[in-house]
Amino acid sequence: MLFYIVRRVVYVIPIALAVSLVCFLLVHIAPGDPIDAMVQPDTPQEVIDRVRSEYGLDRPLPVQFGLWLAKLVQGDFGTSLIKGRPVLPDLVSASGATFVLACTGGLLGVLAGCILGGIAGVYRESWLDRVLLGTAVAGVSVPHYWLGMVMVIIFSVNLNLLPAMGSGPGGSTAWAWDWAHLRYLILPSVTLAVIPAGIVTRTVRGLVSDIISQDYITTLRGKGLRRAGIVRHVVLNAAPTVLAVVGLQLANLMGGSILVETVFAWPGTGMMLNTAIFQRDLPVLQATTLLLALFFVVLNLVVDLIQTAIDPRISRR
Amino acid sequence: MSTTFAPEVLGAAKAAARAGGQDTYWRGVGRRLLRDRVTLVCGAILVVMALLIVLAPLIAPYGPTDGSIARRLKPIGTPGYLLGTDELGRDMLSRLLYGGRFSWFVGITPVVLAFFIGGTIGIIAGFAGGKTNMAIMRVTDVFYAFPSVLLAVAVSGSLGAGILNAIMSLTIVFIPPIIRVAESVTTGVRNLDYAEAARATGAGARSIVLVHVLPNVLGPIFIYATSLVGVSMIIASGLSFLGLGIKPPDPEWGLMLNTLRTAIYSQPMIATLPGICIFLTSVCFNFVSDGLRTAMDVRA
Numbered sequence: 013m014l015f016y017i018v019r020r021v022v023y024v025i026p027i028a029l030a031v032s033l034v035c036f037l038l039v040h041i042a043p044g045d046p047i048d049a050m051v052q053p054d055t056p057q058e059v060i061d062r063v064r065s066e067y068g069l070d071r072p073l074p075v076q077f078g079l080w081l082a083k084l085v086q087g088d089f090g091t092s093l094i095k096g097r098p099v100l101p102d103l104v105s106a107s108g109a110t111f112v113l114a115c116t117g118g119l120l121g122v123l124a125g126c127i128l129g130g131i132a133g134v135y136r137e138s139w140l141d142r143v144l145l146g147t148a149v150a151g152v153s154v155p156h157y158w159l160g161m162v163m164v165i166i167f168s169v170n171l172n173l174l175p176a177m178g179s180g181p182g183g184s185t186a187w188a189w190d191w192a193h194l195r196y197l198i199l200p201s202v203t204l205a206v207i208p209a210g211i212v213t214r215t216v217r218g219l220v221s222d223i224i225s226q227d228y229i230t231t232l233r234g235k236g237l238r239r240a241g242i243v244r245h246v247v248l249n250a251a252p253t254v255l256a257v258v259g260l261q262l263a264n265l266m267g268g269s270i271l272v273e274t275v276f277a278w279p280g281t282g283m284m285l286n287t288a289i290f291q292r293d294l295p296v297l298q299a300t301t302l303l304l305a306l307f308f309v310v311l312n313l314v315v316d317l318i319q320t321a322i323d324p325r326i327s328r329r
Numbered sequence: 330m331s332t333t334f335a336p337e338v339l340g341a342a343k344a345a346a347r348a349g350g351q352d353t354y355w356r357g358v359g360r361r362l363l364r365d366r367v368t369l370v371c372g373a374i375l376v377v378m379a380l381l382i383v384l385a386p387l388i389a390p391y392g393p394t395d396g397s398i399a400r401r402l403k404p405i406g407t408p409g410y411l412l413g414t415d416e417l418g419r420d421m422l423s424r425l426l427y428g429g430r431f432s433w434f435v436g437i438t439p440v441v442l443a444f445f446i447g448g449t450i451g452i453i454a455g456f457a458g459g460k461t462n463m464a465i466m467r468v469t470d471v472f473y474a475f476p477s478v479l480l481a482v483a484v485s486g487s488l489g490a491g492i493l494n495a496i497m498s499l500t501i502v503f504i505p506p507i508i509r510v511a512e513s514v515t516t517g518v519r520n521l522d523y524a525e526a527a528r529a530t531g532a533g534a535r536s537i538v539l540v541h542v543l544p545n546v547l548g549p550i551f552i553y554a555t556s557l558v559g560v561s562m563i564i565a566s567g568l569s570f571l572g573l574g575i576k577p578p579d580p581e582w583g584l585m586l587n588t589l590r591t592a593i594y595s596q597p598m599i600a601t602l603p604g605i606c607i608f609l610t611s612v613c614f615n616f617v618s619d620g621l622r623t624a625m626d627v628r629a
Contacts, residue, residue: 030471038487146367149619153611155563157570158586158604165597267476271567275590286571289486301475301483309474 017317024313028306032084035302036077039294089302090295099299102284107303109179110273110280112187114265116197117204117272122258124205125212132213133220145217151210160203160275167199174199177277200276204269208261215257219250252323259315263308361624368620371613378610382429391420393427394578402596413599415585416592417578421599425606428580432607435492435574435581436562439499444554447504451511452546456519456538466512472505481564485573495574499565503557510553514546548625555618559611566607582607 055063064070071079083090089100125148132144168176180186180193187193223229223246232242266281273282281300288296362368381388390409396419403414405421412421454465472480484498518524524541532540566583568574575581577588582603589600 026467027470027474030468031474034471034475035483038483041484042487042489149615150612153559153563153608153615155566155583155586155604155607155611157567157583158601158607161586161590161593161604162601165593165601169594169597264476264478267479270478270482271570274571285482285486289482289571289573292489294487297483297486301479304479305475308476308479312474 013320016320020313020316020320024309027309029081031305031309032081032302033077035298035305036080038298038301040073042294084302089299092293092296094291094293094296099296103281103296103299103303106279106281106284106300107307109187109278110266110269110282113197113200113204113273113278113280114262114269116201117269118208118258118262118265120201121205121208121261122212124209126216126254128209129213129216130220132217134224136217136221141217144213148210148213148217151206151213154206154210156203156207157271157275159206160200160272163199163203164275179279200272200278203275204265204272208258208265211261212254212257216250216254219253220246223249252319255319255322256315259311263311266307266311267304358624362620365620365624367616368624371616371620374609375613375617378429378613379433381426382433385423385426385430389420389423389426391423393419393424393580395419395423402592402599404596405598412602413596415589415599421602424580424585425582425602428582428585428603429606429610431492431569431575431579431581432562432566432583433610435495435499435565435569436610437558438496439503439565440554440557440561442496442500443503443507443557444550446500447507448511448547448550448554450504451508451550452515452538452542454508455512455515455546456534456542458516458519462512462516465508469505469508472501473509477502477560478564478567481568482571482573485568490573490576492575495565495568498568499561502564503554503561506557507550507554511546511550514549515542518542518545552618552622552625555621556615558618559615562607562611562614 069076087100089098089103091097092099092102095102128144128148132141132148135141164176167174175196176199179196180188224242229242229245232245269278269280270282270285272278273280274286277283281304285297285300287293288300390411396414396417398418400410400414401416401418403410403418405411405413407413410420410422412425415421415424450465454462475483481498481502484501485494488494488498519542524537527537527541565574566581566586569581569583570587572584572587575584577584585603586600586607589603592600
């Protein structure tokens with residue numbers, strides 16, 4: 013068990029390095045001289061040369077990668093070309109906003125998915141099951157940026173109930189858990205919740221219908237265990253797999269909320285990416301991608317470890 | 330022989346069916362598909378959409394970029410403009426028909442490319458085993474460390490806007506999952522008795538792959554690939570929505586959705602039309618993929 017944990021943690025290091033390499037190469041797959049993407053077109057030649065040597069762009073690629081990594085380790089995620097200041101502080105506050113959105117959306121999605129999937133699994137092969145599964149497929153197929161627009165049209169334009177854009181009154185980006193701010197969270201998080209809800213519904217439905225047809229459940233029934241006890245057994249047996257799916261979905265939401273954030277002008281990493289792409293601010297693009305990917309790696313690790321903790325069989329595989 | 334086959338016994342089932350003069354495997358698949366009304370309806374919708382898109386130049390009443398500010402944002406049902414006009418006075422019906430060409434092309438091409446590239450790599454990894462397998466699968470792991478939307482956005486954001494760049498970034502997103510599926514089914518088939526028997530009777534790697542492995546792994550890989558088309562459509566149009574795909578004034582559903590955002594106050598119905606097209610395509614592909622999976626009884 014301990015060996016497994018250590019091995020799993022150590023395995024994160026090469027993955028994290030490789031992920032950094034991919035992010036590093038992002039700037040270099042951009043067409044043309046990377047320096048063109050890093051300075052404004054009308055920059056004088058001496059400034060270009062200074063930036064080139066500052067970024068070490070006159071060195072061989074492996075050396076550049078080493079230098080870039082060394083800076084990363086010291087907390088230097090690069091400098092925004094447009095704002096001319098370090099990326100990290102902006103990135104941290106944007107990640108906070110995305111985290112609030114992704115967690116709320118993820119939680120809503122998982123809750124809905126577990127309830128709907130559980131019902132479908134218990135009543136499998138019935139009309140209710142078919143309707144719920146169909147709904148889940150529809151949920152997975154929704155272009156969420158379009159759903160966001162539809163929600164804005166219904167709840168902001170027509171009913172005038174909820175704000176269409178931003179994350180706080182008066183365009184403020186500081187988050188607080190009060191109603192004034194929560195109103196802004198409702199539409200984007202519900203929009204974000206639809207796809208994970210669909211995925212979790214399908215997973216939970218499959219698991220529950222598998223588990224309740226197992227012999228040990230029949231045995232428990234035969235021994236006269238009440239419904240609550242059976243539910244407990246089903247939940248405990250489904251938990252590790254559900255947890256893995258939930259972790260993956262949460263991480264996907266952190267990285268995939270860019271479209272929803274764009275629709276709702278939510279001041280998170282997605283907006284930051286969008287602006288960076290629009291302004292060709294490649295260091296910001298690089299840093300944001302790296303941070304989100306590393307978060308994904310760490311979250312996968314945490315999910316694996318929790319799974320191992322609640323289901324010891326995994327470490328023996 | 331029961332009607333349910335695990336992928337590894339497909340070959341055996343086919344042979345048995347042929348020998349016994351009973352239903353062949355594919356006839357069984359066809360019969361199961363014909364009974365599945367949801368799949369049939371969705372398949373029919375897709376065929377109709379494909380026809381409309383292909384025949385767009387014949388059907389569309391106007392050119393996709395013909396417009397006049399004078400008749401901008403006419404409501405749905407305006408005479409001559411069945412689905413109204415967009416924010417630049419262009420006929421929505423024509424733009425949706427032409428836009429479908431780009432959306433379908435950018436949505437489907439990456440999955441096809443990834444099916445061939447990822448499938449080949451995955452089969453090689455699964456069949457070779459050992460160090461080759463390790464090397465391929467560890468590289469695949471790295472791309473798994475990126476959320477798919479993020480990877481697509483980051484790659485096409487670096488490459489810049491354009492159809493080819495969008496297709497390339499989506500192909501990169503879909504290759505790793507296809508490699509994983511191809512590797513795992515190939516590894517499964519490779520260790521089965523009949524592959525072992527072929528090896529024992531002196532069959533070379535080439536003939537084992539062609540005769541024994543390929544026919545038994547292509548089905549599951551293909552089914553998995555079809556299940557990616559729906560997602561691919563959504564992300565592809567999403568890239569255009571972000572301004573990373575097709576450049577205006579060319580029509581594409583995602584891009585249209587973005588430019589029509591200004592119209593949600595005056596013509597909300599028109600503004601949502603391109604999204605309905607994306608949704609319909611994606612939902613139908615997902616149902617058809619599910620139907621095929623059930624009919625072919627593939628678990629992958």
